[in-house]
Amino acid sequence: MARPLHPDDVVLKRANEAQIGIIERTHADVSTHDPNPESLEAEPIKHDRSIAQPLFRKFKRDGVPPKGTVLVRWQGQEAAHLVEESKLKLLDRSLLIGDVVKRKASDAESGVVVNTLTKCTLQPMCDIKYRDNHILKGLLPPAPPSPGIRKTATGTPAVIPDVPASELVCIETPTEEDLLIYKDWIGRVEGVTSKIALLLTDGCVAEINDELAEHADGGADAFVLGDIAMTKKGHLRTGRWIFGQYTPNTPPIGTVVQVRHVTVGVSWLQKRIGCKSEVEPPSVLEREELESEDFCIYDRTRKPAELSTLPSNTHHGKQSTTSNSETEVQLSQRMRFRSLPDALAKYPHLPRIDRQSTRGYDLNLFDVTRFTTTVTVQWQDLSISEESSVDLVPDTELDDEHAAWPGEIAHSLDVATVPGMKGVEQPGRVGVIQTVDAGERIASIKWAGSAVVQYSVDDGEGRTGGIGDDGGDSADAEEKTEGRVLLTGVIGVAEGESEEVSLYDVEAPASLNVRRGDIVLVADPTSTRLEGLEEGSEGHDWVGEIVDTCLDGTLIIRLGAATKARDVRLKREEVVVAIRSDGTDDDDVGDGWEEGEDDEYEDVANSVGLGPGGLPDWHERPGEEVDDHMEESDGNEDSEADELVATYEDENGQPMHEDEVENEDWESEDEDGDLEMDDGVPQQIPRTSKPATPPETGILKTTTASDPTATEPPESYLVLSTDPPQSHHYASKPLVANPTQMKRIQKDHRILQKPNALPEGVYVRTWESRLDLLRVLFLGPLETPYSNAPFVVDFLLPGNYPTEPPKAFFHSWAAPQSLGGGGVGRVNPNLYEDGTICLSLLGTWEGDKGEGWNASRSTLLQVLVSLLGLVLVREPYFNEAGYEHLRGLEGSRRASGLYSERTYLRARTFVITALERVPGVAGEGPKGLEGLEVVIEHLYRSPSGPRLLGKVVEDLQLVLEKSESASGGGGGEPDGLTVMSRGVCIPLRRVLERLRGLQ
Incomplete structure (x- = not known):
């Protein structure tokens, strides 16, 4: 049975395995079903001839690929394609640390990816011929190149297979979405302007603005080292010449040997805890700022010289669960080896480009042409296994409010008002999830006796309580959910006994929980440390990445931007989440340490709905034909109705x-x-x-x-x-x-x-x-x-x-x-x-x-x-x-x-x-x-x-x-109607006794 495909999967075309693509939409992934998909495309969407035209037209309206089809974007082709799944072969499933996965979609148990190992196939630099008499070193994009540009048969080295991504470093930095640190702030890169230096066919090197050049296929994307760039002679003539001088006979084409960033546009996200300045840095950083000691790009692949031996790192058993990020790999990504001498010794057929032939520039560069991923997964029962990524599926039940994983913070449901604090409530007990029996909806939890979790409760008029009862926004407010705002979340260290509980008897709020890969801010790194943090540390040691969630409630934080990268163990209340790795930053309310207004709720009309007469608006009514000629809405739907106004007359x-x-x-x-x-x-x-009879008048x-004793x-x-x-x-x-x-x-x-x-x-x-x-x-x-x-x-x-x-x-x-x-x-x-x-x-x-x-x-x-x-x-x-x-x-x-x-x-x-x-x-x-x-x-x-x-x-x-018979081996999968999980049977027993008391 073919594996179901998911968005971001890397696939091959069975009829032509040289053609590689990325899945963008599937029938089962609702999050990809934006309507009118062609409105988001530069080119019209194409489809297999075997897909019926009515189905294709329906897809172009509702954005839902018909069952058995997926939307693919092939390398080197701008237009997306609607393709039958049976014509594709799954090459790799891109999974990241912190992702929740299952072995099969129907499985009850899920697990968290704690580490990845990606092996790449690399294409070395090639000889690129221009107009038959000029040779350049470079790498061409997947799309067909412009006329007159081609690879030579003798100058194309064989690919290098099975190279671990940990041996590679991406040369495209900074790029959009990169996380950067400048002084006391962290931000996200929004855009970059650069100058590029071109090694021309005559050996000269000239620098020009990157917007004055285009790629070998005519594209205008950002340039990286090793690209072939085409420009005009006039741009070369007015450029900055690093080696040699302008010659009219030299073709305006060359290899990019240097990318010098001029400006970086930034969206500022958070500031260091304790920072007194309210003024953000400029939204555009200039060259001087980019070269200062205050600026750095956060590198998740930085690791301590010796991996941490903190006691809590081995609490899951003999195998450590500390995550170690490697270089994130994508198709056609430009790489170089971290250590070229080590790579030359390990891979005998690896070609080497001597710097003397390239004016001293290092052009030992490679493109990723394929890759496969093996992941380490910690399952809900605490077992750990290594799996091929293609043998796992993303967990689609993440909206299950009663799901839980080891290391999560949970509390009981007996929330009561705190004496002397109007509008503030807190649960009776707080603990850390140890193991989960997902099939039976049962968890083992270790209670933290000194933990304090408090919520400010909406009084129904938009006011919430808190310290001083001012009804204002709390400085520690993180999340507002159903009229409740988290005020305090002090967990400490869970050292009590473990207890088996129903997942329906506890709550694991998102505002209390984190996941691997989250970027956090450290509160006073010199005085609140548990282990691993040294006095007088240097560098940006106030920001780090969560690399483990421990079963005692503490966290392992990797300070990857410090002068000396290291791991520290901190209590949860000693960090504030700045950027969530699952992209849910917008769901958080408040900055966690500075005052600010709560985010407003999203309009519930954007969530769910039914159509006319109550029919779901996505439901195709029985017997109703799809209008194959329906046009896309232009926002003027009522214009025709305004022209043709219905009139009504009575019988007279x-x-x-x-x-x-x-x-x-x-x-x-x-x-x-x-x-x-x-x-x-x-x-x-x-x-x-x-x-008794229908009324007439x-x-x-x-x-x-009404009479309570009436028998009617x-x-x-x-x-x-x-x-x-x-x-x-x-x-x-x-x-x-x-x-x-x-x-x-x-x-x-x-x-x-x-x-x-x-x-x-x-x-x-x-x-x-x-x-x-x-x-x-x-x-x-x-x-x-x-x-x-x-x-x-x-x-x-x-x-x-x-x-x-x-x-x-x-x-x-x-x-x-x-x-x-x-x-x-x-x-x-x-x-x-x-x-x-x-x-x-x-x-x-x-x-x-x-x-x-x-x-x-x-x-x-x-x-x-x-x-x-x-x-x-x-x-x-x-x-x-x-x-x-x-x-x-x-x-x-x-x-x-x-x-x-x-x-x-x-x-x-x-x-x-x-x-x-x-x-x-x-x-x-x-x-x-x-x-x-x-x-x-x-x-x-x-x-x-x-x-x-x-x-x-x-x-x-x-x-x-x-x-209970099924739970004891009597068979029967929980269906929510006749058979329930053991976890829900626990509160249902209490409900039954209460109902009997009302009889």
């Missing part, structure tokens, strides 16, 4: 407002009669649903309360004469109504109160005085993780309704803290903890054109049906934006099961919360359930009702019995 031919137009679901005005209006407030309201039924089932739709409860999310919004809006609101109510209009399991409550407010109970459908669980949503029909869609708020209930077990969090990709519901019909997700709310056609009933049928589904994992097409793929089965099992757990706690909030229980009252108390009581506990509480308990008991 009189003009009608579009809001009065009836659709197939609406009753006519003549059927029910206009409701009398008094200052915009309806005097009559819709009839209740499910009467008459007033709508109202009630002040509660109405699906009911209008209450009481005031709307204060717990309704929109209760404080004033009623803004006009006759047109109220007519439309009445129509929506008439639709809801029609017999059998509402789906089974949906209960709507509204208020006589506020028909613009609704509270809806959704009962979780059977055979889903939501089975028989209650979900409450508040709706507001706003003042300009129906021009504006309804507003909705989801009551996301946190589980009682005594239950623990991961009861806090989302229950669906479309339902957020802050109450947001992401749905195109609600305008909270921007679907395709025409998929949102339509004032003349969309109804509130459509919204309710969508929430029940297309959000509360069997496999909610695939509701995530772009995940629909992952169904059936090997890598998504386990991820879907894990999402479902934690959803099942949280849905069971919703039952507890609802029952404990009805009157007379726990003294709390029906907060968030007013209007639905009788419905809840009838559904779950009333003798005359369906007694769903008993069914929930029975179902949970059966699930636990089957899951």
